[in-house]
Amino acid sequence: xxxxxxxxxxxxxxxxxxxxxxxxxxxxxxxxxxxxxxxxxxxxxxxxxxxxxxxxxxxxxxxxxxxxxxxxxxxxxxxxxxxxxxxxxxxxxxxxxxxxxxxxxxxxxxxxxxxxxxxxxxxxxxxxxxxxxxxxxxxxxxxxxxxxxxxxxxxxxxxxxxxxxxxxxxxxxxxxxxxxxxxxxxxxxxxxxxxxxxxxxxxxxxxxxxxxxxxxxxxxxxxxxxxxxxxxxxxxxxxxxxxxxx
Ligand code: HPA
Numbered sequence: 623x624x625x626x627x628x629x630x631x632x633x634x635x636x637x638x639x640x641x642x643x644x645x646x647x648x649x650x651x652x653x654x655x656x657x658x659x660x661x662x663x664x665x666x667x668x669x670x671x672x673x674x675x676x677x678x679x680x681x682x683x684x685x686x687x688x689x690x691x692x693x694x695x696x697x698x699x700x701x702x703x704x705x706x707x708x709x710x711x712x713x714x715x716x717x718x719x720x721x722x723x724x725x726x727x728x729x730x731x732x733x734x735x736x737x738x739x740x741x742x743x744x745x746x747x748x749x750x751x752x753x754x755x756x757x758x759x760x761x762x763x764x765x766x767x768x769x770x771x772x773x774x775x776x777x778x779x780x781x782x783x784x785x786x787x788x789x790x791x792x793x794x795x796x797x798x799x800x801x802x803x804x805x806x807x808x809x810x811x812x813x814x815x816x817x818x819x820x821x822x823x824x825x826x827x828x829x830x831x832x833x834x835x836x837x838x839x840x841x842x843x844x845x846x847x848x849x850x851x852x853x854x855x856x857x858x859x860x861x862x863x864x865x866x867x868x
Contacts (some may be wrong), residue, residue: 623763624666625714629691632660633682637691640715640840642831644696644727644847646866651694657683662695662711669697669707680711691715698827700805705755709834713764716838722779723835725828725844728865730852732813733797733822737848738868740793742823743783744775744844747832748800748816755830756837765837774836779843797822799846801829810854824852 630636643650651657662668662678678695685692693711697703712723729742736742760767780796787794800816802808804826808816816824823846835842849868850860858864 623717625668625710626718628666629660629680629714629718632658633689633691635689636719637682637689637715638720639688639722639724640691640693640712640720642693642696642712642723642725642828644725644827646728646847646849646868647726648694651679651681651692654681654683654685654690654692657681665714667710668714669703669710691720696827696831698805699751699753699803699830700826705753705830706758708830709755712831712834712840713838716835716840717763720840722776722841722843723831725831725835725842727825727828727844727846728849728868729799729823729825729846730807730813730850730860731823731848732800732817732852732855733795735795736797736823736851737793738850740795740848741787742799742846742848743780743787743794743796744799744828744846745780745796746775746798747829747844748798748819748821749829749833750816751801751803751829753803753830755834764834765839769833769837771833771836774832774842775844776841779841783843783845795822799828799844800824802826807860808853813852813854816852823848
């Protein structure tokens, strides 16, 4: 609650939308107008920087006439953060009054239509990370113990995203995201198996934040940029550089 109070003292106007920036999307922060930049390390109880040293910055400001809180620098399970640490920023923003969470990430395409340089709006997910941020002693401040996920991804937000993508002539699909822990990319056998289980794209993030947001009743839109065809589906080998570039 200290973190919530701290943030509320930092903004002139409450943000309505929180945006988590995925791999390679750091440039988006330049579009925030009148931004107040709050380093994560100055916010009470925000997780400490990982070994790589990227601590992260929260940008509070205006985008397209909407007050936003932009999280630049996300925590991943594969960095050694606990599931509770990964979702802490989202929980704090939701408790501070954010109504909508937009989570973005890079992902590998599994469905034939999920091609590089297209977007995928999540219709649903498979949690194969082997953990759940809602597990452990129950803290009622974070919401209910048992959370319904039958409509985790908000239909209205998704249809707005579809309309915007059509208007901007962006290539997009809707589909099911599967989250793995990483950090190794998948084997071709894993990708074949995941495809049969209904996954359209694969990545190493996003699901923990979605679970925490839904526990607090925050509406969610999740968008992957498809950066590559998943392992075994193209002749290319996978690399982080290619993911960032795409
Ligand atoms: N697999 C897992 N995570 C990813 C991928 C992938 O192919 N591309 C970008 N993030």
